[in-house]
Amino acid sequence: MELLAVEAYFSGLEGALPDSLKRVKDYALEHQVPVVSDQVGGFLKLLCGLTKPKRILELGSGISYSTHWMLLGWPNAQIVSVDANGDRIELARGFLEASGALTQVELHSSWIEPFLETRLGEFDLIFLDSVKKDYATLLSQCYKILLPEGLLVADNILYQGKVLSLLPEQEKKYAAGVGSIKAFNQAVAEHPALDAHFLSIGDGLLVARKLA
Numbered sequence: 001m002e003l004l005a006v007e008a009y010f011s012g013l014e015g016a017l018p019d020s021l022k023r024v025k026d027y028a029l030e031h032q033v034p035v036v037s038d039q040v041g042g043f044l045k046l047l048c049g050l051t052k053p054k055r056i057l058e059l060g061s062g063i064s065y066s067t068h069w070m071l072l073g074w075p076n077a078q079i080v081s082v083d084a085n086g087d088r089i090e091l092a093r094g095f096l097e098a099s100g101a102l103t104q105v106e107l108h109s110s111w112i113e114p115f116l117e118t119r120l121g122e123f124d125l126i127f128l129d130s131v132k133k134d135y136a137t138l139l140s141q142c143y144k145i146l147l148p149e150g151l152l153v154a155d156n157i158l159y160q161g162k163v164l165s166l167l168p169e170q171e172k173k174y175a176a177g178v179g180s181i182k183a184f185n186q187a188v189a190e191h192p193a194l195d196a197h198f199l200s201i202g203d204g205l206l207v208a209r210k211l212a
């Protein structure tokens with residue numbers, strides 16, 4: 001079974017995207033900006049609809065595709081979203097304004113690491129979608145600011161399959177990222193206060209609940 005064909009079949013069943021998402025996706029496709037897959041987006045929407053998080057932290061806003069998916073699931077959420085790329089933050093601001101959702105989102109143009117040091121335990125859901133080589137070092141900071149019963153969700157935990165095998169010619173470019181994702185996955189799996197689930201959705205999605 002070919003995975004891309006499966007994804008296309010399921011997208012067909014789910015029908016057309018709402019305008020708020022379509023605007024962002026069209027831009028991302030035209031300008032080759034990375035965004036979550038629609039399967040991951042749909043799952044984020046479901047998670048937010050089920051858990052109704054008051055406060056969400058998004059690490060890696062990009063141009064707000066995942067932000068829009070989460071708000072579609074739970075429009076009352078307040079989202080703090082961080083990205084070091086100021087141009088993307090401004091595009092995100094424009095897209096959120098066009099969807100009438102900007103009041104729900106606090107956008108920060110900042111590196112994640114120093115930003116996290118300024119936050120206290122206050123988030124019901126953290127969505128991690130930044131550069132893969134940082135995942136391992138971000139885990140303890142994310143854990144600290146997640147509320148008990150809160151969810152840590154991380155995208156790309158398979159790193160396009162590279163965590164399973166890396167060709168010799170890929171070693172130089174990807175070894176650091178692969179090492180970080182593997183260390184992150186292992187640490188989450190062994191964490192005594194996280195109930196971790198590794199899902200084969202999109203490029204691999206972690207959903208971990210912080211135990212009370």
Ligand SMILES: C[S@@+](CC[C@H](N)C(=O)[O-])C[C@H]1O[C@@H](n2cnc3c(N)ncnc32)[C@H](O)[C@@H]1O
Binds near residue numbers: 034063083
């Ligand atoms: C995969 S994209 C995010 C896509 C977004 N979640 C979406 O679906 O629309 C990753 C983003 O993380 C940002 N990023 C990566 N490492 C970062 C860091 N250490 N601090 C801040 N932003 C970072 C990049 O600038 C990029 O826009």
